[in-house]
Amino acid sequence: EVQLVESGGGLVKPGGSLRLSCAASGFTFSSYSMNWVRQAPGKGLEWVSSISSSSSYIYYADSLKGRFTISRDNAKNSLYLQMNSLRAEDTAVYYCARPRTAGTIFDAFDIWGQGTMVTVSS
Amino acid sequence: QSALTQPASVSGSPGQSITISCTGTSSDVGGYNYVSWYQQHPGKAPKLMIYDVSNRPSGVSNRFSGSKSGNTASLTISGLQAEDEADYYCSSYTSSSPPFGGGTKLTVL
Secondary structure (H helix, E strand, O other), X not given: OOEEEEEOOEEEOOOOOEEEEEEEEOOOHHHOOEEEEEEOOOOOEEEEEEEOOOOOOEEEOHHHOOOEEEEEEHXXXXXXXXXXXXXXXXXXXXXXXXXXXXXXXXXXXXXXXXXXXXXXXX | OOOEEXXXXXXXXXXXXXXXXXXXXXXXXXXXXXXXXXXXXXXXXOEEEEEOOOEOOOOOOOOEEEEEEOOEEEEEEOOOOHHHOEEEEEEEOOOOOOOEEOOEEEEEO
């Protein structure tokens, strides 16, 4: 079964850091670019970041202003999101998502994880 | 990286058809045939319903259809059913990001 499982969310104080992980299974992880998408409570979906299959190409939403870093370990079938200088507005469910087609960067996302909640509050 | 524009809400009665619009620019919706639509029920992850403007993934009901004209894409749901009540999001390809629409809440009356 093709599956994505996020972990690492939790409660963190403003200015703090958190590292999210996404474990992939059931498909050839190293062939696919991967993405992070977030959703603030009661709000819509917001694309966060994308990384190509070999990590050669990386993209971020302008709103992140260099605070987040996406990475991957193809040997471990894992995707990561290092989040620094966290703010209250970063409070959201963070999803990892796989594009429909291997080798593409911004294809439709056909596989989503269940999400991990990040709460930034003092 | 502006979000695409969707109506906040739409409603319809069982059996009826509804259409949700998604308006962008020539740099996203109008520039590429890569519009996708997602359905999200409360507390659940989004589910891909339409990709590449009008294609349905395997397992998605043919009651769901997509189209595009200029800078506006549309999702049509025919034969509305109670389980269609959910939030719907559009997304489009650009050269540097996949923006999402603000989302549309569909209420089945």
